[in-house]
Amino acid sequence: MTVSASPPSLSVGRKLAYGVGDIGPALVATLQGFFLNAFLLDVAGLPPQWAAAIFLIVKIWDSVNDPIIGWLSDHTHTRWGRRRPWLLFGAIPFGIAWFLQWQVPDLTAAGLFWYYLVVALLLDTGITAVNVPYTALTPEIAPDYNERTNLNTYRFSFSILGGMVSLIVHQAILDAAPDIISGFAISAAVMGLVIIVTNLITFAFTEERFFHEDTKKEERGSEPGFIEGFVIAFRNRPFVMVTAVYLLTWLCIQFVQANLQLYVRYWMGADDQFIYLAVALQLSIFVSLVIWSKVSERIGKRHVYFLGISFWIIIEILLFFIQPGQMTFLLLLAVLAGIGASVGYLIPWSMLPDVVDLDELNTGLRREGIYYGFFVFLQKLGISLGLAISNLIFAATGYINDPQPGPPFPTQPDAVLLALRLFVSLVPVIILLCSFPIVYKYPLTKERHAQIRAELESRRQSR
Numbered sequence: 001m002t003v004s005a006s007p008p009s010l011s012v013g014r015k016l017a018y019g020v021g022d023i024g025p026a027l028v029a030t031l032q033g034f035f036l037n038a039f040l041l042d043v044a045g046l047p048p049q050w051a052a053a054i055f056l057i058v059k060i061w062d063s064v065n066d067p068i069i070g071w072l073s074d075h076t077h078t079r080w081g082r083r084r085p086w087l088l089f090g091a092i093p094f095g096i097a098w099f100l101q102w103q104v105p106d107l108t109a110a111g112l113f114w115y116y117l118v119v120a121l122l123l124d125t126g127i128t129a130v131n132v133p134y135t136a137l138t139p140e141i142a143p144d145y146n147e148r149t150n151l152n153t154y155r156f157s158f159s160i161l162g163g164m165v166s167l168i169v170h171q172a173i174l175d176a177a178p179d180i181i182s183g184f185a186i187s188a189a190v191m192g193l194v195i196i197v198t199n200l201i202t203f204a205f206t207e208e209r210f211f212h213e214d215t216k217k218e219e220r221g222s223e224p225g226f227i228e229g230f231v232i233a234f235r236n237r238p239f240v241m242v243t244a245v246y247l248l249t250w251l252c253i254q255f256v257q258a259n260l261q262l263y264v265r266y267w268m269g270a271d272d273q274f275i276y277l278a279v280a281l282q283l284s285i286f287v288s289l290v291i292w293s294k295v296s297e298r299i300g301k302r303h304v305y306f307l308g309i310s311f312w313i314i315i316e317i318l319l320f321f322i323q324p325g326q327m328t329f330l331l332l333l334a335v336l337a338g339i340g341a342s343v344g345y346l347i348p349w350s351m352l353p354d355v356v357d358l359d360e361l362n363t364g365l366r367r368e369g370i371y372y373g374f375f376v377f378l379q380k381l382g383i384s385l386g387l388a389i390s391n392l393i394f395a396a397t398g399y400i401n402d403p404q405p406g407p408p409f410p411t412q413p414d415a416v417l418l419a420l421r422l423f424v425s426l427v428p429v430i431i432l433l434c435s436f437p438i439v440y441k442y443p444l445t446k447e448r449h450a451q452i453r454a455e456l457e458s459r460r461q462s463r
Contacts, residue, residue, distance in 0.1 A: 010147065014206060018141060019154035021087065021202030023162035024195035025131045028098065030163030031170060031191065033257030034278055036101075037387055038265070040116065041394075042402040042409070043180060044104050050113050052391035055384040058120045062384070065128050070372055073133040081208035083140065086133035091199035094126035095192035102188035104181045130199055136372035139353040140208045152350050153293035157286060159345070162198075164282035166191060171275040180405045236362070238444050239355045239371060242348055245442075248435040249309070249344035252428035254386030256337075259423040266412045267420050270327050277327075277334050284338025289346055296350070300446050305347045305439050312340020313429050320425035354444045357452050361459075393419050 040051045069086075076082045100119045107115060138151060170187045177183030234240060260278065265271040288308075296304045315337040322330050356371050391399075397415035444452075 010141065010151065014141070015151055015154040017202055017205035018137065018151065019158035020198050021134050021137075021206075022155045022159040023198040024091075024094065025127065025134070026159035026162040027166035027191055027194065028127060030166055030257075030282070031187075033254060034167065034261055035170070037258050037390065038261045039102070039184065041262075041391075041399070043184065043405045044112055044116070045109070045401055045405075046112060046116070047109075047401065048391040048395040048399050050109075052388040052395070054113070054117050054120055055388040055391070057117060058124050059384045059388075061121055062124055062128070065125055066132060069128050070132045070136065073136060076133075080203075081140075083133035083137045083208060084203050084206065086129055087199045087203040090126060090129035090133075091196045091203075094123075094130050094199070095196040097123035097126045098195055099188045099192040102184040104184070132372055134199075134202065135349075137206065137208065138349075138372075139356050141206065150293060152346060153289055156289050156342075156345050156349075160282050160286035160289065160342075164279055164286065166194075167275060167278050167282065236355060236359050238351075238358060238442065241438050241442050242351045242355055244438050245305075245351075245435045246348035248431050248438075249348060251385060252431050253341060253344055255390070255428050255431075256341075256424050258386045259390055259420055263420045263424050264330075265409055267324060267417050268322075268327060268330065269324050271407065271409065273327055277331055280331055281334045281338050281341075284335045285342040285345065288339045288342035292343055292346055296347070301347050301350055302439055302442055302445070305343055306436070308340045308343025308347075309432055309435065310340075312337060312343070313432055315340060316425050316429045316432075320421060322421075351442070351444065354449045354452075357449065357456065358444065361452050361455055390419075390423055 037051070040046045040054075041048060046054075073083055073086055076085060078085050080088070097119060101116070101123050105112070105115055138155075141151060169190065173187040173190065174180060174183035177186055261271075261274050264274040264277060292304055292308060295307075315333055319330075319333055319337070322333070352371060359365070359371070394416060397419055398413045399416050400410040400412055402409055
C-alpha cells in the first residue's frame with residue numbers, strides 16, 4: 001500500500017460527488033425516522049408489540065451483517081478500488097427493498113408481520129452493502145484532519161438537504177394520491193429510483209486516492225481474520241469512546257424522529273402541520289452543519305460537541321412544557337433544536353477517520369471497513385432501539401391502533417400521551433448527558449492527530 005506524502009486538496013467536484021452518495025441513506029433515515037412507526041401502526045395496522053419485534057429481530061441480523069460487510073470491503077480488491085464496487089452492485093437491490101417496505105399487501109395480520117419482517121431484513125442488508133463501504137471512503141478520499149470535517153460537512157449537507165427534500169416530496173405525493181396506501185407506494189417508487197441513481201453517481205465520480213491496489217498477495221494473507229480483526233478494533237480505546245458517543249447521540253435523534261409525528265398528531269392535535277415542523281428541523285440542521293464545521297476548525301471537535309449538545313439539552317428540556325395548540329412555539333424550538341442536533345451528525349463521523357489512522361499506526365493495516373461497518377450498525381441500532389423501545393412502551397400503556405388509515409385519529413390514553421412527551425424531551429436529555437464524560441476523556445485532539453499523521457508518513461517513506 002502506498003500513500004501520497006503531500007496529498008493535494010480535494011476538488012469541489014469530488015466533494016460534491018461524495019456528498020451525493022449520502023442522499024439515499026439520508027432519505028431512508030429521514031422517512032423511516034419520521035414516518036415508519038406511524039405507517040406500521042396507523043396505516044398497516046400492526047400492533048405495537050409486533051412492530052417492536054420486527055425492529056429487534058432485524059437488529060440481531062444487523063449485528064452480524066454490518067461488521068462482516070465492512071470486513072469484506074476491506075478485503076475487496078478490484079480495479080475500481082475496495083469500496084466503490086459495492087455502490088455499483090448494491091444500489092439496485094437497495095432501491096427495490098425500499099419500495100417493498102412501503103407496500104400494504106392484502107394479507108392477514110400474521111401475514112403482514114412476516115411480510116414486513118422479511119422485507120426489513122432485505123432492506124437492512126441492502127443498506128449495509130452500500131452504506132458501510134460508502135462511509136468507509138472518507139479516509140481514503142481525505143487524509144487531513146480538517147479536510148475530513150469539511151468532507152463530512154459536504155456529506156451531511158447533502159444528507160440533510162436530501163432528507164428535507166424527501167420530506168416535502170413525500171408529503172406532496174401523499175396529498176395528491178387518491179388514498180394514503182397508494183401515496184406511500186408511489187413515494188416509495190420515486191425514492192427507490194433516487195437511491196439507485198445517487199449511488200451510481202458517487203461510484204462514477206469519486207476516486208479512492210489514498211489506497212492503491214499494490215498490496216502483495218502474501219501480505220494480504222498475513223492480515224488478521226474477521227474475528228481477530230474485530231477484537232483488535234475494540235482494543236482501540238478512542239474507537240470505543242467514539243462509538244459510545246455516536247450511539248448515545250444517534251439514539252436521541254431517533255427517539256425524537258420516531259415519535260415526532262405521533263407527538264404532533266396525538267398531543268398537539270395538529271397532524272396537518274407536521275410536515276412544516278419536520279422541514280424546519282431539517283433546514284436548521286443543514287445551516288448549522290456549515291457553521292459548526294467552521295467553528296470546529298478553530299476550537300476543535302470536542303469543544304464543538306460540548307457547545308452544541310449543551311444547547312440541544314436546554315431546548316429538549318423546554319420541549320417537555322409545550323402544550324396542545326402551541327404550534328408556533330414548537331416550531332421555534334424545533335429550529336433551535338436543529339442547531340444542537342447537527343453536532344450529533346457531524347462530530348462523531350468526523351472523529352472516526354482519526355481513529356482509523358491510530359489503528360493503522362498500531363497495526364500497520366488500513367481497516368476502515370470494519371470500523372465503519374460497526375458505525376453503520378450503531379446508526380441502524382439507534383433507529384431500531386428508538387422504535388422498538390417506543391412501541392413496547394406504547395403497547396404497555398394501551399396504544400390504540402387506528403382502525404382506518406388516515407384521519408380522524410383515535411384519542412390515545414393519557415399514559416400514551418405522557419410517553420410521547422417524554423420521548424421527544426426528557427429521555428433524550430438523560431441520554432445526552434451520559435455522553436459528556438466520554439467526550440471529555442477523548443484523547444485524539446487536533447495536535448495528537450497531527451503527530452499520528454507525521455508518524456505514518458515517516459513510516460511509509462522509510463519502506
